[in-house]
Amino acid sequence: MLDTGLDTAPEPVELLVCVKCRGLRETPEDDRRPGVALYQAVLDGELPEGVTVTPVECLQNCDHGCTVAFRGGPGRWTYVYGRLDETADADLLREGAALYRDAVDGLIPWRARPDHFKKNCVARIPPLDAPLPRLEN
Amino acid sequence: MLDTGLDTAPEPVELLVCVKCRGLRETPEDDRRPGVALYQAVLDGELPEGVTVTPVECLQNCDHGCTVAFRGGPGRWTYVYGRLDETADADLLREGAALYRDAVDGLIPWRARPDHFKKNCVARIPPLDAPLPRLEN
Numbered sequence: 431m432l433d434t435g436l437d438t439a440p441e442p443v444e445l446l447v448c449v450k451c452r453g454l455r456e457t458p459e460d461d462r463r464p465g466v467a468l469y470q471a472v473l474d475g476e477l478p479e480g481v482t483v484t485p486v487e488c489l490q491n492c493d494h495g496c497t498v499a500f501r502g503g504p505g506r507w508t509y510v511y512g513r514l515d516e517t518a519d520a521d522l523l524r525e526g527a528a529l530y531r532d533a534v535d536g537l538i539p540w541r542a543r544p545d546h547f548k549k550n551c552v553a554r555i556p557p558l559d560a561p562l563p564r565l566e567n
Numbered sequence: 568m569l570d571t572g573l574d575t576a577p578e579p580v581e582l583l584v585c586v587k588c589r590g591l592r593e594t595p596e597d598d599r600r601p602g603v604a605l606y607q608a609v610l611d612g613e614l615p616e617g618v619t620v621t622p623v624e625c626l627q628n629c630d631h632g633c634t635v636a637f638r639g640g641p642g643r644w645t646y647v648y649g650r651l652d653e654t655a656d657a658d659l660l661r662e663g664a665a666l667y668r669d670a671v672d673g674l675i676p677w678r679a680r681p682d683h684f685k686k687n688c689v690a691r692i693p694p695l696d697a698p699l700p701r702l703e704n
Contacts, residue, residue, distance in 0.1 A: 446693065449700055466702055487700040490646075490691045499692055508645075509627075510690040553647040553690045554627045555636055556583065563586055563624040565603055 442480045443502030443531045445523060447472060450488040451495030453516055464516040468496045471520035478528035491552050498523060506536030508555040511547055522546055579617045580639030580668045582660060584609060587625040588632030590653055601653040605633045608657035615665035628689050635660060643673030645692040648684055659683055 453464030469485050477483065491497040494512035496519075501508040509530070514523070522544055529538045535557065538547070590601030606622050614620065628634040631649035633656075638645040646667070651660070659681055666675045672694065675684065 449702060469702075485700055485702060486693050487697070488691075490688045497690070499690070501692065508692055510647075510692070551627045553634070553636070554625075555638065555645055555647070555692060556623050560624070563622055565586060565606070565622060 441503035441505070442482065443500060443506070443527060445472065445481060445483045445527045446486045446489070446499040446501065447483060447523075448487075448489040448491070448495060448497045449485040451492070451497055453496050454494075454513065464496050468498075468514060468516040468520065468523075471517060472523050475520055475524050478524060478531060480531050481524075481527040494550075494552065497552065500527065500530045500536070502530065502536060504558045505534065506530075506557055507560075509536065509547075510552040510554065511550050512552045513550045514546070519546070578640035578642070579619065580637060580643070580664060582609065582618060582620045582664045583623045583626070583636040583638065584620060584660075585624075585626040585628070585632060585634045586622040588629070588634055590633050591631075591650065601633050605635075605651060605653040605657065605660075608654060609660050612657055612661050615661060615668060617668050618661075618664040631687075631689065634689065637664065637667045637673070639667065639673060641695045642671065643667075643694055644697075646673065646684075647689040647691065648687050649689045650687045651683070656683070 447469040449465040449469050451465030457464060472483050489497045489499060491512050496514040496516055497512045498514060499508060499510045526544055526547060529542060530536060584606040586602040586606050588602030594601060609620050626634045626636060628649050633651040633653050634649045635651060636645060636647045663681055663684060666679060667673060
């Protein structure tokens with residue numbers, strides 16, 4: 431983890447994986463869902479410290495699955511990312527989870543942000559204590 | 568509010584309005600942003616009891632704005648909706664906020680759910696204590 435200069439470790443973060451996603455390819459009705467495959471592929475590798483993975487009942491981004499979300503306590507932005515590949519993107523998600531964990535407000539610095547995250551952010555939700563934006567115009 | 572049979576009122580809910588949204592129409596650079604117009608249009612009407620409205624610095628659904636989110640305590644699903652009209656949809660959002668407030672888990676019953684919400688849900692985030700889904704297949 432980054433040395434934040436704080437005595438306390440960053441709050442743990444959660445990677446939510448939609449296990450209902452059918453993904454971007456045609457999948458036979460009775461095959462394993464791509465969302466389940468992605469969830470299991472993420473668990474098959476070594477998870478970064480402070481990261482948990484939770485299967486979720488539909489994140490409702492069905493046209494652009496597989497879809498995941500990152501959240502981590504009341505002080506972080508929650509991020510939703512789509513168009514993930516159930517086999518190729520497990521490493522990306524574990525690495526992304528570590529970057530998210532190290533960002534105390536959940537904002538991964540742009541230059542460090544994985545390219546897929548830059549291009550496939552579906553939505554984000556502010557932390558409970560987010561400062562109010564200025565209402566320009 | 569619905570009679571829930573509980574002595575306590577439902578947890579208050581929050582309608583988050585992205586004030587950076589440019590909306591679906593061409594808007595001149597120096598005009599008021601559609602997101603700001605939507606935020607102010609919602610505030611111009613009478614808010615349902617237990618509903619607060621918060622302006623937000625970009626919900627990152629920029630291609631399908633105007634965009635809002637509903638959240639309400641640790642027990643409710645958070646919902647993100649896009650493609651809102653900054654003038655026509657203020658009533659919809661106030662009514663939707665009341666429906667969301669009355670749904671203790673944040674799931675507005677399908678038959679009561681406004682048509683726009685059915686068709687323009689961008690994503691949803693589970694409550695912290697959501698039951699884990701069964702991993703079929």
